[in-house]
Amino acid sequence: MFEKLMNIDRRIIFVLVAVVVIIPTLIPIRLPTRVAEPTQKLYDYIDELPPGSTIIMAFDYGPSSLAEPEPMAKAVLQHCFNKDVRVIGITLYANMPTLADKLMQKIATENGAVYGEDYTFLGYRPGALQVILGMGTNIAGVFETDYHGTAIAEIPMMENITNYDQIDLLLDLAAGSSTEAWIIYANTRYNLKIAAGVTGVIIAQMYPYLQTNQLVGFMPGYLGATEYEKLLNAPGDGTIGLNTASFVHLLIIGLVALGNIAFFIQRRREE
Amino acid sequence: MEVLGIWIAAFLTLCIFSFLYRDNPFYRFAEHLFIGLSVGYSIVVTIHQGFIPLAWEPLSEGVNALQSELTSEGTPETKEALSGLFKIIPIGIGLLFFARLSPRHTWLIRYPIAILIGFTAGAAIPNVLQASIFEQTYGTLTPFAAMHAGSLSTGDIVGAILITIGLICTLVYFFFSVEHQGPVGWLSKVGIAFLMIGFGAAFGNTVMGRVALLIHRVGFLINDWLGSIF
Amino acid sequence: MKRQVPLALCFLFGIVMILTQFSPHSYSQGVYREVINWNLIINPFALILAVATLIQTHMTRIQRRTEHWQYSLVVFLGMAVMVLIGIPLGPQNSYVEWLYNNLQVPMDATMFSLLAFFIASAAYRAFRARTFEATLLLITALIVMMGNVPVGDLIWNSVLSWLPMEDGASKVRQWILDIPNLASRRGIILGVSLGVISQSIRIILGIERSYLGGGD
Incomplete structure (x- = not known):
């Protein structure tokens, strides 16, 4: 019986996973969450920025990983627009500009932010290292125009911005190694403050940088998005998603436990 | 158009999920279509957000400025735009990537690759040393200073x-x-x-x-x- | 010409990037800016390599009529549609955005979402406490998984309510990430960084030449 259990058709597991995602999506629930230090630090930093400050939001993820960074971007944009903090959007990913542009437009419309005054999207330039280092000397040297072709010089909020010296924070929404690149080349070379919102896969490697203050703060995956939404008191996609994720996590923990019980019983029998 | 888009997106989503049952023509079709579209989109974005603003526009502005200078209609702006002509050198080096298409001249792509690799290596040495070695070591030792001061x-x-x-x-x-x-x-x-x-x-x-x-x-x-x- | 010039160029650009980092002189910073500009211009051309390789691979599949070669035509179809509409009209054009939003994004996102099923299946089949190390990995993973979702604290507070710690799942998870995880990650960062630096020095000095490829 246990051998049968261990060699169960994987499609049965797939069906179980599908069921525990579909049911909570149809019937959403809300469980209480705590806010951990990394997200709290980021929230506090943005919250304490004086009105008129400028941050860069780097959309360094692609459609393949948008589930986690998108709710983070929404929450932080909402926070910035409500605090009169200006946002410059860029991306180091070639397959991202359309998504980032539309997302910024959507959140800006919802919060009454004006393009060119409260936010702008500069788009994409190839070569992450070249872009990071180039913007440190002259942003207009890398992005002479915004994504829609308007010259940087004609964008009101860019009037007094030359390089990183006038930027208060760079928030990297990352699904790869871009946060480390921003830390190594923008923070070390130009003293630009860096924060991040990262997908689950890279959460663990952010902690050494947080402890050294090379990262001001960061949002760890779905959990980070949920925490930021909680701090804003505006539950959104992160909160809904994380509550649904609870059930899948329980299923996977149960499967691991079951697999191990079957494994140990079988091993004892063999001995 | 919007509803059609949602239906197509849903169909393609289900095509890919069908792989969970087993490999099948629907999945293979969606997989290959995705590769083609995403490469196509990358080409479009790289041309419009890379080649045109970084190489083509400064160069064409430089050529126009040169024409103005030659016809004695030059202004301080055209003199500045003339510097765009110098971009012909990196553009020429970049074009060497096309040598990949000719087996006899493939070796020419070593020039742009060598520049990009040298640039990356040169940028990495001082910055990685500072950010990932010194700062991380410092971060490990700092708490001991605070411990000594009795603030931990x-x-x-x-x-x-x-x-x-x-x-x-x-x-x-x-x-x-x-x-x-x-x-x-x-x-x-x-x-x-x-x-x-x-x-x-x-x-x-x-x-x-x-x-x-x-x-x-x-x-x-x-x-x-x-x-x-x- | 075929090897010495690229090696010299690599050395030159590498050394310039190092030296300009330490010199605030306006000439030095001018050179630094120009080097970055050159690299910004050269970089997009590298796309040619990727596209040429992809086209060659699929052309070969079609020419040799390998298994499922017909799907290579689909690759070319997708690429041609996007390129023929996108290059003249630009990525901001509504037709390009429609193709991107309704075809590329859903497929890309779904392709990677399959991993949720496979990670569940792999966890069930392969995640076994066979050795001490494997047990450590397994227990840590389970705690972090519980701490990542709100239901973890809910279970902790109801099942382990006799413990003097509330919301223990998320607190223990946070401690694991803050202390032992940080220590091991820092070890990896130091090791990788030393490797990056030594490799960079070898590249600049021309000791490491594999990027030149084979041939003369």
């Missing part, structure tokens, strides 16, 4: 000591110039334990990440697609 709680002291032990043992594990026997072997074993905890944490977080991707797609199918029908 008991929990923080234990944490700082554990981090130092863990770091040393992890480094010992990666140090292959000495045989891992005796005290070195023990330190290396502790290092493995720390690494396993690190990998376990990474796995736990990865589960959250992967599950998030699935929830997002199921959310699309239920809310956007089925929501548009019912």
